[in-house]
Ligand SMILES: Nc1nc2c(ncn2[C@@H]2O[C@H](COP(=O)(O)OP(=O)(O)O)[C@@H](O)[C@H]2O)c(=O)[nH]1
């Protein structure tokens with residue numbers, strides 16, 4: 001069960017991203033569950049989603065990174081045993097700290113749980129790049145993200161996007177910064193889907209990495225240069241093999 005956490009300020013496009021992502025993954029044969037942390041957040045009838053095969057849970061009256069931790073654990077365990085999703089997409093409130101949620105979930109020890117990179121969305125139009133104007137909790141969200149998504153580029157001009165990008169890079173140089181339009185489901189948004197859930201090609205790469213990890217076999221390669229003119233290739237090869245064993 002892979003957990004995708006999509007954070008970001010109110011209105012940045014979390015629900016739009018979650019729904020588009022969920023529908024696409026559903027269409028490509030995954031079992032999807034979504035958990036939202038605010039009543040009415042989805043804006044789409046829960047039954048409609050259930051009919052399309054997406055299981056929906058709403059956790060309300062609190063924040064899943066503080067007061068609703070136990071509800072969250074119960075919900076995840078129930079999902080894992082009853083619905084058995086491949087992917088769970090979580091939309092916390094705009095003020096939650098996604099990294100804290102991830103750390104709490106990891107401690108819950110729900111079987112077979114893995115995590116996609118933490119996403120934090122910003123609205124390309126409304127994001128204020130004056131550092132003094134940014135509240136501390138938003139700075140923490142930006143610093144904690146592994147993918148910083150600049151959303152709504154269909155409404156922004158190139159300079160705006162460039163400024164936001166440069167600013168985010170300064171705040172969090174480690175994160176992947178990726179711009180797209182979740183609403184238009186543009187090509188860049190499709191790339192975000194691959195970054196989060198992988199496509200068949202990337203799944204293949206992950207499988208390869210996992211199988212190496214699982215087999216606990218490590219690989220090593222070295223290059224030797226034979227400097228002596230008098231050394232035959234057979235002897236050189238033997239010496240390199242001996243040094244490798246050392
Ligand atoms: N133009 C445009 N509007 C968007 C995009 N993504 C989301 N929106 C709109 O922005 C508003 C807030 O989006 P929503 O997904 O509810 O944000 P949330 O509060 O972070 O969940 C809605 O009216 C969306 O239709 C986008 O890529 N482009």
Ligand SMILES: [Mg+2]
Pocket residue numbers: 014015016041042091
């Ligand atoms: Mg929302």
